[in-house]
Amino acid sequence: MRSAILVTGCSGFLGGRVAKYFGSHPQKYSVVAASRQSRKKDELVANNCDFRPGNLLDKEYCHNVTTGIDYVVHCAAMSSPWGNYDAFYQANVEVTRNILAASANNRVKKFVFISTPSIYFNFQDRFLVKETDPLPTRLVNNYAATKLIAERYVLDRNGKDINTLALRPRAIIGAEDTVIFPRLLRAHHAGKLKIIGKGDNVCDLTCAANVIAAIACTFDAKDAAFGRAFNITDGNPVILWQVINALLNTLQLAPVTTRVPEKLAFMYAGLVEMKHKLFSVDSEPELTRYGLGILSKSLTIDITQATKHLGYVPVQTTMDGIAEFVKWYQTKN
Secondary structure, three states, X not given: OOEEEEEEOOOOHHHHHHHHHHHOOOOOEEEEEEEOOOOOHHHHHHOOEEXXXXXXXOHHHHHHHHOOOOEEEEOOOOXXXXXXXXXXXXXXXXXXXXXXXXXXXXXXXXXXXXXXXXXXXXXXXXXXXXXXXXXXXXXXXXHHHHHHHHHHHHHHOOOOOOEEEEEEEOOEEOOOOOOHHHHHXXXXXOOOOOEEOOOOOEEXXXXXXXXXXXXXXXXXXXXXXXXXXXXXOOOOOEEHHHHHHHHHHHOOOOOOOXXXXXXXXXXXXXXXXXXXXXXXXXXXXXXXXXXXHHHHOOEEEOOHHHHHHHOOOOOOOHHHHHHHHHHHHHHHO
């Protein structure tokens, strides 16, 4: 028998990739693709997905899309380094509560929540961070704060009519990425991409294909794996600026060589953020302290628990993920 999967957030990068992957295996899975927006409808339908547009704040819609479902993969989220807390809370917490409640009521077997390692970030270099390591007293932004609230709610619900777990994939890349590499390329084209500090910071990246592999592992996971969060990466940390310049080289663009002192960059970003707060500007600042932190601080995370309890093994290397992105990007530009 085929397993019925609901994937939320299918207009986004990861949600769309997840739905299309499982939809392309119709002998094993039937896929319901949920999204507020219809921009990926045609490609989702072409990949055997039952596209159901709607808003996850609507409890009736949540009930309808979870009816007859075995596994829910909840990718929908508001993801941004800047924005109003209430908007993040609605999109990341209330939505999660609605879809989880509907899933439990409809006897969904397993609920997989896509969380974030942004909860680890504290403007310090951190290496091989474990899921159980202490979190910062104050999280870096409203996105991280509300995702953590949602994650804890999901994990607390485990065993109460449903099995739940969370995945924390670090910096997702690959074809259809509209966030990480496109942001860097826009900054480069505008002449604003500079190495912050020494440029030797190390980080983990995660190919979308590897996140999908981890999700597939959760479907067969034993009960002991549930009620927990798992770090997910490519399993091979990289020097970030070497990867950025490798991307630029592949696209036949000039490498980044100009360096800006770290303290000066953070001081300027702080002033930009202060201006936005003082004048209640809703749009994202052109520069944020978090954005600079991502480009200048080392952050690697330990995937031992995912390997042990989920049987997760990366299926794609970081460089293959970059090549996949470049091939896709060149067809779109």
